Amino acid sequence: MSKLTFLGATGEVTGSRYLLETGHSRLLLECGIQQGGAEADKANRRSLAHLAKTVDAVVISHGHLDHAGLLPKLVRDGFQGPIHCTDSTLELLEIMLRDAAHVMSKDIEWENKWRERADKPLIEPVYTQDDVDATLALCHPMPYGRPESVTQDVQLTFRDAGHILGSAIVDLIVDDGGRKRHLVFSGDLGNPDSALMHTPAQPEHADVVLMESTYGNRDHRPLAETLEELAQILAQADRDGGNVLIPAFAVGRTQEILYHLGMLYHQGRLPQQKVFLDSPMGIQVTELYARRRDALNGKDLKQLRQASGEPLEASLPILQFTRRVEESMAINRIKSGAIIIAGAGMCTGGRIRHHLKYNLWRKQNHVVIVGFQARGSLGRMLVDGVERVKLLGSEVAVKARIHTLGGFSAHAGQGQLVSWAKGFKGKPVFYMVHGEPQARDALAGLLREEHGIDARVPEYEETIAL
Structure with a gap:
């Protein structure tokens, strides 16, 4: 009998990993990194x-x-088989994995300098650029909607999840000793209100559904209200004579923010003189989105073109890409009138930490949090109201105003998750994954008690039969 083991993202939103074992094969679904300390x-x-x-x-x-x-x-560690993903995901992986390896190498370089002085053993990075090269060579890209056998008894179909470029709902049909078993994994379901992405596909049939629950305990604020609040924050920052910092995830969130800033600019509601995208990876991904505009939501792009008369990459004239370290450092001399978008989205690394060091202690500045902040991350500490933080060896007072704008989330909110779950015919069993305990448990309870759906909460390393 086929079985599934939960090897990650049980009670947390990072480290997704699930093992599907059939009578003839073993399939790993996801291989995510853990984030947060x-x-x-x-x-x-x-x-x-x-x-x-x-x-x-x-x-x-x-x-x-x-x-x-x-x-x-x-x-x-020895894997040499195929890695199945969508074609756009493969292009993103090339950018993201190379960047991750680069950041690891720099972090290890600094760590080992300290270890050498302290006469402690040196450490190696989790992986290197050579490992990334070997990984990309194993990737097998697939389009949406085309079934393909990935092992002798498992058939895979990708469907658009509407989360980021290339994101997919994973639809697996398992031949379980002559009996077909149907497993659907939501991946990360997109927010239908998000610009640029399509509405997530709605599968109708499954025996078992693995469902993300990142925002299982709350709905997002309506996008129109979120955009109005953003416009007011930008206006207040202009009156205060400060800068606006936006820690942004390089994939998806950054491009959405640039889209909305472009719309505000052409509506005459963007008082700042300069917008910096200070993220080498964010720049590469933004350029990829521009190249792959055929895979994006044409309605949103048409609205932006009508507002600006320009294509996506030219719709915000005050936008400046800062690729080099020297350009990034120069931004810190600007005391007002700038919007600085930089990674990492949870402030766990990247250039945003430098900008926070130079801007957090000034009360006229504003920090806008536009994405989920995992437990243990610096971004979560800022959201929770910490008064002092340690940044790059210095203790910094948090005097800037911290704003949280949940309406920009690229994840479905609670109501959207429930609606997607109710779209299945029959009575599949749902397992809540990829959510912190409060969110995961709330969604499972709501599905069970108000909608009669068999929703369960798996434990780490728990095995279920399909």
């Missing part, structure tokens, strides 16, 4: 050798690191 780093370093040597194939729903960031580690 020292414990996460320790978890990412654990050996994947047993999985690597026993798994026949890997399926990836989309390119975010919490779903695909440990693929090079799996390959480094």
Whole structure:
């Protein structure tokens, strides 16, 4: 009998990983990195050798690191089979995994300098650029909607999840000793209100559904209200004589924010003189979105073109890409009138930490949080009202105003998740994954008690029969 084991993202929103075992094959669904502090780093370093040597194939729903960031580690530990993803996801993985390897190498370089001085053993990165090269060579891109056999008894179809470019709902049909069993994994379901992305596809048939629950306990604020609040924050920052910092996820969120800033600019509601995209990876992904505009929501792009008379990449004339470190450092001399968009989205690394160091202590500045902040991340600490933070060796007082704008989320909210779950015919069993306990439990309870859906909460390393 086919079975599924939960190897990650149970009670948390990072580190997605699930093992499907059939009578003839072993399939790994997702291979995400864990994010959020020292414990996460320790978890990412654990050996994947047993999985690597026993798994026949890997399926990836989309390119975010919490779903695909440990693929090079799996390959480094011995995996040599195919990695199935959409064609756009493959293009994103090339950008994201190379960036992750680069950041790791720099972090390890600094760490080892300290270790050498302290006479402690040196450490190696979780993976290197060579591991990324080997990983990309194993990737097998597939279009949406075309079934394909990925092992001798598992058929895969990708459907548009509407989350980021290339994101997919994973639809698996397993031949279980002559009996067909149907497993659907939501991946990360998109927010139908988001610009640029299509509405998530609605599968109708499944025996078992793995469903993300990131926002299982709340709905997002309506987008129109969120945009109005953003416009007011920008106006207030202009009156205060400060800067606006936006820690943004390089994939999806950054492009959505640029779209809305472009619309505000052409409505005459963007008082700032300069918008900096200070994220080498964010720049690469923005350029990829522009190249792949055929895969985006044409209605939104048409509205932007009508407002600006320009294509996506030229719709915000005050936008400046800062690729080089020297250009990034120069931004810190600007005391007012700038919007600075920089990674990482949870402030766990990247250039945003430098900008926070130079801007957090000034009360005229504003920080706009536009995405989910995992427990243990600096972004979560700011949202929770911390008064002082340590940044790049210095303790910095938090005097800037912190704003949280949930309406920009690329994830479906509670009501949208419930609606998607209710779209299935028959009575599939739902398992809540990829959500912190409060959100996961709330969604499971709501599905059970108000909609009669068999919704369950799996434990880490729990195995279920299909």
